[in-house]
Amino acid sequence: xRSPSYSTESxxxxxxxxxxxxxxxxxxxxxxxxxxxVRALDRVAESDDxxxxxxxxxxAQDTTLVEELGKAVGTAIARVFWRRxxxxxxxxYLFTGPVGExxxxxxxxxxxxxxxxx
Numbered sequence: 001x002r003s004p005s006y007s008t009e010s011x012x013x014x015x016x017x018x019x020x021x022x023x024x025x026x027x028x029x030x031x032x033x034x035x036x037x038v039r040a041l042d043r044v045a046e047s048d049d050x051x052x053x054x055x056x057x058x059x060a061q062d063t064t065l066v067e068e069l070g071k072a073v074g075t076a077i078a079r080v081f082w083r084r085x086x087x088x089x090x091x092x093y094l095f096t097g098p099v100g101e102x103x104x105x106x107x108x109x110x111x112x113x114x115x116x117x118x
Contacts, residue, residue: 019040019043019044019046019047019049019052020043023040023043023044024044024049024051024052024055026040027040027041027044027055027056027059028055028058034066034068034069037069037072038068038069038072041056041072041073041075041076042072042076044056044076045075045076045077045079045080046079046083052080053077053080056073056076056077056080057077057091057094059073059099060073060074060077060094060095060096060099061094061095061096062096063096065096065098065099067098070096070097070098070099070102071098071099071101071102072102073099073102074095074098074099074100074101074102074103074104074105074106075102075103075105075106077090077095077099077103078090078102078103078106078107078110079106081107082106082107082110087107090103
């Protein structure tokens with residue numbers, strides 16, 4: 001059984017919902033609503049559960065994802081790698097177009113914010 005993340009503070013500001021095993025199941029479901037998946041992606045992006053990253057990377061390779069969902073996956077992956085200070089370890093070669101574009105855009109936004117703080 002997967003263990004949920006208990007973090008309630010988002011690294012990108014504000015409080016977040018706790019990622020649950022149901023979130024991961026929802027993300028892997030082919031019949032789940034796209035809007036529900038986007039909301040679940042926002043929650044799981046703050047989780048330290050190693051299965052979260054596995055699910056996100058699986059989704060990042062799915063060529064059947066609609067563009068909006070692919071962008072949400074890329075953003076979530078960027079948030080995970082940025083929070084872990086491991087952006088250069090992200091397996092960009094696995095990402096479909098929308099996932100990679102959103103990953104790059106999100107990391108760029110984080111970098112600009114970091115520069116402004118310095």
